[in-house]
Amino acid sequence: MLKIAKYVVYDILRSKVLLAYTLFLLLVSLALFSLETDGAKSVVSLLSIVLIIVPLISVVFTTTYFYNAYEFIELLVAQPLGRNTILLGEFLGVAFSMMAAFLIGVGVPMLVYSPNAMGGVLLLSGGGLTLSFISIAFFSSVAMRDKAKGIGMSLLLWFYFAVIYDAIVLGILFSFSDYPLEKAVIALASLNPIDMARIMVLMKLDISALMGFTGAVYKQFFGSSFGLVYTLGIMLVWIILPLAVSVRIFKKKNL
Amino acid sequence: MIRTENLEKHFGKLHVLRGVNTSFAGGEVVSVIGPNGSGKTTLIKSILGMVVPDKGKVYFDGLDVANDFSYRHHIGYMPQIGRYPENMKIGQLFAMMRDLRKSSTALDEELMHEFQLPAMFDKPMRTLSGGTTQKVSAALAFLFNPKVLILDEPTAGLDPVASETLKAKVLKAKRDGKLVIVTSHIMSEVEEMADKIMYLFEGKINFYKIIADLKAETGEEKLGKAIAKIMTEQAHA
Numbered sequence: 005m006l007k008i009a010k011y012v013v014y015d016i017l018r019s020k021v022l023l024a025y026t027l028f029l030l031l032v033s034l035a036l037f038s039l040e041t042d043g044a045k046s047v048v049s050l051l052s053i054v055l056i057i058v059p060l061i062s063v064v065f066t067t068t069y070f071y072n073a074y075e076f077i078e079l080l081v082a083q084p085l086g087r088n089t090i091l092l093g094e095f096l097g098v099a100f101s102m103m104a105a106f107l108i109g110v111g112v113p114m115l116v117y118s119p120n121a122m123g124g125v126l127l128l129s130g131g132g133l134t135l136s137f138i139s140i141a142f143f144s145s146v147a148m149r150d151k152a153k154g155i156g157m158s159l160l161l162w163f164y165f166a167v168i169y170d171a172i173v174l175g176i177l178f179s180f181s182d183y184p185l186e187k188a189v190i191a192l193a194s195l196n197p198i199d200m201a202r203i204m205v206l207m208k209l210d211i212s213a214l215m216g217f218t219g220a221v222y223k224q225f226f227g228s229s230f231g232l233v234y235t236l237g238i239m240l241v242w243i244i245l246p247l248a249v250s251v252r253i254f255k256k257k258n259l
Numbered sequence: 260m261i262r263t264e265n266l267e268k269h270f271g272k273l274h275v276l277r278g279v280n281t282s283f284a285g286g287e288v289v290s291v292i293g294p295n296g297s298g299k300t301t302l303i304k305s306i307l308g309m310v311v312p313d314k315g316k317v318y319f320d321g322l323d324v325a326n327d328f329s330y331r332h333h334i335g336y337m338p339q340i341g342r343y344p345e346n347m348k349i350g351q352l353f354a355m356m357r358d359l360r361k362s363s364t365a366l367d368e369e370l371m372h373e374f375q376l377p378a379m380f381d382k383p384m385r386t387l388s389g390g391t392t393q394k395v396s397a398a399l400a401f402l403f404n405p406k407v408l409i410l411d412e413p414t415a416g417l418d419p420v421a422s423e424t425l426k427a428k429v430l431k432a433k434r435d436g437k438l439v440i441v442t443s444h445i446m447s448e449v450e451e452m453a454d455k456i457m458y459l460f461e462g463k464i465n466f467y468k469i470i471a472d473l474k475a476e477t478g479e480e481k482l483g484k485a486i487a488k489i490m491t492e493q494a495h496a
Contacts, residue, residue, distance in 0.1 A: 011355055018346045075342035081309050082338075083359060084331035258270070258310045 005093040008080065012097025015076070016069065022105050025061055029053075029109025037117040044209060047122050050110065051205050054130040055198055058106065059137040060162055066098050066141035067158040071151040081259050091254045095142060095247060102134050125208045128236075129201035136197045136242035137162065143246040146253045169196045186221040197242040204235050260285050260407065260438050261306060266315035268301055268462075275301045276312065277462035285406065288429060288439040290449040292486075293459035299442045300339060302459065303409055306440075307336055332362070335405040339412045339442075341396035343384045349395060350380030353402070362403045371398040373424050389416045397425055401432075408432055408439045414448060426452055446483035458486070465493075 016022055032053055040046040073094065080090045110130060114123040141158045148154035173192050177185060193199040207227045225231050261283045268276040275298045283289055291299050304310040306317055308324060308331065316323055319330040343352055353371070371377065374394040379387075387395070393416045400408055410429070414422040429439050429452050443449050449456065449470075456473065458465040466473075466489065470482060479485040 007359060015344060015346060073344070076344045078309070078338075078342060079344075080359070082307050082331065082334075082336045083356075084328055085359065086328050256311050259304075 005089045005096065008085075008090060008093025009096035009100065011076075012073070012094055013101055015073070016097065016101045021065065022101055025065070026105040026109045029106065030113065033110050033113035037113055043118040043120070044122065047118060047126055047205070048209065051126060051202070054110070054126060054133065055202055056166055058130055059133050059166060059198060062102055062134050062137035063141045063158045063162045064155070065102065066138045067145050067155050069098060070094070070142065070145035071154060078259050087255045088251050091142070091146070091251050092247075095138065099135055099138055102138060103131060106130055106134050122205070122208045126205050129204045129239075132236075132239040132243070133197060133201050136239065136246070139243050139246040139250070142250040143253075146250045146257065165196050165198050169199070173199075189221070190225055194238045197239060200235050200238050200242070204232070207231070260320060262318040262321075263302075263306065264316045264318070266302070266305055266317070267313045268298075268305065268310065269313055270301075275462050276305070276315075278315070279459075279462070279464060281457065281464060281467060283407075283438050283440060285438045286433060286436045287455060288433050288441060288453045289455045289457060290453035291440060291442045291457045291459060292444070292449065293465075297459040298462040299459055300411060303336075303411055303440065303442065307331070307334065307409065332360070332403075333405050334407045334409060335400035335403060337393075337396045337400040337408075337410045337413055339415070341392045343392070343395070345385035346383060348381055348383050349376060349387075352384065352395070353380075353399070356399060356402065360403055364404045367401050367404040368398075370401045370424070370428055373428075374398055374421060390418060390421065393417050394421060397428075401428060406437050408437060410439065410441045412442055412444070414443070414445065422448075446481075446486070450482040456482075456486075458489075 033050060036046045036049045036053075037043070040049070077090060077094070081087065107127070111127050114127060140161055144157035144161060145154045148157055173189075176192070177189070180188075193203060203222065203226050207223065226235060263279050263281050266276045266279040268274075279298075279302060291302065293299055301310055305312050308317075308328065316325065318324065319333070322330065324330050347355070353376075357366070374397070376394065376398055379391070384392070384395075393413070397410075397413060400410065408429070413425055413429075417425065426448070429441070432439055433454075439452075441449075441452060453470060455467065455469050457467040473489070474480065474482065474485050477485040477488045479488055
């Protein structure tokens with residue numbers, strides 16, 4: 005598994021895409037930190053990048069990589085290697101490369117300009133998002149044989165989590181505003197890794213007071229140490245679940 | 260050595276394999292022939308575990324291969340169209356395969372040297388011609404000295420010299436007691452290499468015979484004519 009991951013990392017490093025992504029993140033982070041004197045404000049601006057751009061790049065990069073590596077996977081399947089070893093090796097390789105890019109691109113400026121708990125939480129949520137969207141991209145790549153369909157499905161899933169899902173939640177909140185929805189809102193937020201990441205960072209920022217009564221409930225639940233464990237646990241589920249489904253599909257896949 | 264039991268495979272509406280029961284033993288070269296789309300490649304890929312059959316089982320040395328991949332240590336596979344990581348150089352590909360297979364048996368680099376591949380170790384895979392890619396595939400199939408070789412249309416795209424080299428290598432493998440399964444459309448080539456012939460038609464085995472017997476039964480000297488004769492007899496029956 006680690007051997008396969010090693011060759012995947014070699015292969016990814018040979019293309020310039022990952023380098024461009026790292027430089028882009030580095031540039032954006034450095035710009036945001038040097039423009040704002042208040043570290044917290046920079047973190048909020050960075051948060052929107054992390055919530056939208058990081059999942060998008062993770063999904064697109066992983067899906068295109070998977071289809072480009074199809075020959076390599078075909079070659080491996082005819083060798084004495086288990087199918088789960090092959091797929092998990094691929095995942096580890098992609099995950100390692102993308103995490104390295106994120107940690108260098110956002111983590112290094114963070115260490116220099118804002119080395120505090122808030123920065124740490126942003127890195128944690130960004131890292132979690134990177135991994136969970138790689139996992140989601142693996143699911144669509146394995147499920148779809150056709151490259152165009154696979155990339156389409158990945159983009160659709162990203163769009164759903166980044167945009168459509170919040171609209172649905174808002175719709176639910178408006179239509180059922182006569183009922184106590186606090187617990188339901190927490191449950192709804194758990195169904196979207198991007199929401200989980202956002203809540204994780206916002207709780208550290210102490211601006212939940214601006215969010216009214218629901219914000220208070222959020223603060224009470226997610227602000228506690230149990231809340232942090234809960235958000236991390238849900239994040240972990242969002243990494244493992246799509247990957248586990250992908251392994252199941254891949255075991256039966258015809259190559 | 261290899262036995263298949265009632266293999267069934269659908270691709271969507273297409274019924275590719277319709278209950279294939281067969282067995283292959285060591286020390287022989289079996290040629291699988293049949294029209295395009297008759298299920299040759301699907302049969303081979305089912306044996307290799309690249310295609311998961313809907314029904315039926317594949318046994319390797321008496322063991323069901325469905326949940327055990329270790330039998331592939333004993334198989335060398337040369338695909339019809341070899342596709343490899345494009346950015347990788349030939350030398351890196353060979354090094355990687357060696358690293359991944361962790362084979363304990365001595366390597367067989369004869370074919371690699373006869374095809375003069377070491378001289379091209381610095382060439383990236385994407386720059387290779389179809390024939391050179393085939394040479395790489397063949398050399399990789401034989402590299403780990405496996406006891407079963409599965410070659411899917413091995414000589415398509417090879418130049419005459421390379422074809423002869425490969426055929427000689429196949430015959431040598433047979434003498435070493437290995438099983439070689441070859442698909443081919445070129446009858447003269449089948450005649451040169453194979454002992455047995457399996458004719459697949461619409462996902463079923465139409466016949467599976469020793470070539471010498473087949474010729475004796477039909478009274479034909481040439482394999483192509485013998486097969487044509489059987490086919491027309493079947494059509495009239």
